[in-house]
Amino acid sequence: MKTDPSSSPAGRPANADALEARFALRLTAQLEGSARQAPHDISERLRVARQQALAQARRPTAARSPERVAAPAVMPVSLGSSGAAALLQGGTAGGDDTSLWSRLGWLLPALALLLGLIGIGQWHDMESIAAMAELDAELLGDDLPPAAYADAGFSEFLKRPLDVALPAHTDEAARSEPATQP
Amino acid sequence: MATEQELSDFLQNIEKRAFKRTVYAVRDEDAALDIVQDAMIRLAQRYGDRPAAELPLLFQRILSNATMDWFRHQKVRNGVLRNFSDFEPAGVDEDFDLLEHLTSSHQAPGNEAEAADVAASRAQTLLLIEEEVARLPARQREAFLMRYWEEMDVAETAVAMGCSEGSVKTHCSRAVHALAKALQAKGISL
Numbered sequence: 296m297k298t299d300p301s302s303s304p305a306g307r308p309a310n311a312d313a314l315e316a317r318f319a320l321r322l323t324a325q326l327e328g329s330a331r332q333a334p335h336d337i338s339e340r341l342r343v344a345r346q347q348a349l350a351q352a353r354r355p356t357a358a359r360s361p362e363r364v365a366a367p368a369v370m371p372v373s374l375g376s377s378g379a380a381a382l383l384q385g386g387t388a389g390g391d392d393t394s395l396w397s398r399l400g401w402l403l404p405a406l407a408l409l410l411g412l413i414g415i416g417q418w419h420d421m422e423s424i425a426a427m428a429e430l431d432a433e434l435l436g437d438d439l440p441p442a443a444y445a446d447a448g449f450s451e452f453l454k455r456p457l458d459v460a461l462p463a464h465t466d467e468a469a470r471s472e473p474a475t476q477p
Numbered sequence: 478m479a480t481e482q483e484l485s486d487f488l489q490n491i492e493k494r495a496f497k498r499t500v501y502a503v504r505d506e507d508a509a510l511d512i513v514q515d516a517m518i519r520l521a522q523r524y525g526d527r528p529a530a531e532l533p534l535l536f537q538r539i540l541s542n543a544t545m546d547w548f549r550h551q552k553v554r555n556g557v558l559r560n561f562s563d564f565e566p567a568g569v570d571e572d573f574d575l576l577e578h579l580t581s582s583h584q585a586p587g588n589e590a591e592a593a594d595v596a597a598s599r600a601q602t603l604l605l606i607e608e609e610v611a612r613l614p615a616r617q618r619e620a621f622l623m624r625y626w627e628e629m630d631v632a633e634t635a636v637a638m639g640c641s642e643g644s645v646k647t648h649c650s651r652a653v654h655a656l657a658k659a660l661q662a663k664g665i666s667l
Binding site for chain 1 (some may be wrong): 667
């Protein structure tokens with residue numbers, strides 16, 4: 296704590312630091328009293344938090360060692376085709392078996408996924424071919440010749456409303472109706 | 478290397494002060510508890526093997542960082558949920574704290590009405606002091622509490638705050654002056 300009067304800035308009382316410190320310590324004493332009188336639930340939650348932290352402090356020594364043990368088994372898999380790497384990391388016959396099974400473990404699902412994708416692609420092609428064949432069959436089997444769809448006049452005819460498109464037919468029907476009635 | 482008992486004693490010694498300091502900063506008891514717990518766990522996980530003498534400084538840094546993280550998360554959260562923030566009641570906790578303090582004062586062994594008055598008055602004074610401490614700028618409050626409440630020296634406080642010793646002295650001096658002025662205005666003398 297600085298108490299040397301000669302080192303104090305100009306205009307500052309010589310014992311300003313001491314006065315500040317004294318006031319601050321009185322204030323923090325009050326705060327300390329307040330902290331000690333913390334409600335019971337707060338104290339309990341802090342106690343539980345402390346115990347959890349201590350449990351975490353105990354855990355790493357037990358938790359870190361399995362990681363170190365598991366690392367050689369995981370590394371050859373991440374190295375992929377490098378079988379030599381597994382041998383260099385002290386892999387025994389058991390380690391090679393683990394490596395083989397680990398490789399099969401991700402190769403088999405990948406293969407199944409690939410086959411599934413090929414199957415879905417083929418099924419989709421077959422479906423689209425069947426739909427096109429059905430459309431062609433309907434088009435060819437219809438009374439209307441396919442060439443009619445290429446005719447501009449026929450497309451205009453199709454676009455018209457029904458009563459405008461067939462006026463002659465309706466007039467003819469009206470004329471023929473009284474003749475048949477008596 | 479700190480033994481488990483040393484770590485436990487250290488945490489027990491510091492936990493209430495750490496909680497209070499965090500409450501002053503974040504003004505939310507639940508959040509303060511989470512932050513203190515997070516800081517304790519980080520200390521125990523990462524630095525549990527350090528010497529016991531290093532724990533106070535490490536804990537102060539971890540607590541400051543955890544508090545800063547909380548503010549960052551709050552900033553993001555408030556940005557996302559800005560439209561909903563109007564529905565949250567403001568200032569209710571402060572009233573509740575006052576009642577809690579008064580209730581706990583009544584449970585003290587004081588058996589006369591006069592003693593109860595004194596206890597209530599003291600609780601109110603404490604509350605006003607805490608309010609003024611919480612109202613200080615963050616860096617001033619941090620320097621003031623580390624220097625005088627945690628009883629760290631200027632160099633340690635500077636290391637924990639990541640600033641120069643001169644800045645620590647300036648922050649502390651300004652904090653003391655601001656507190657003295659505010660408390661004097663409220664008629665509180667220590």
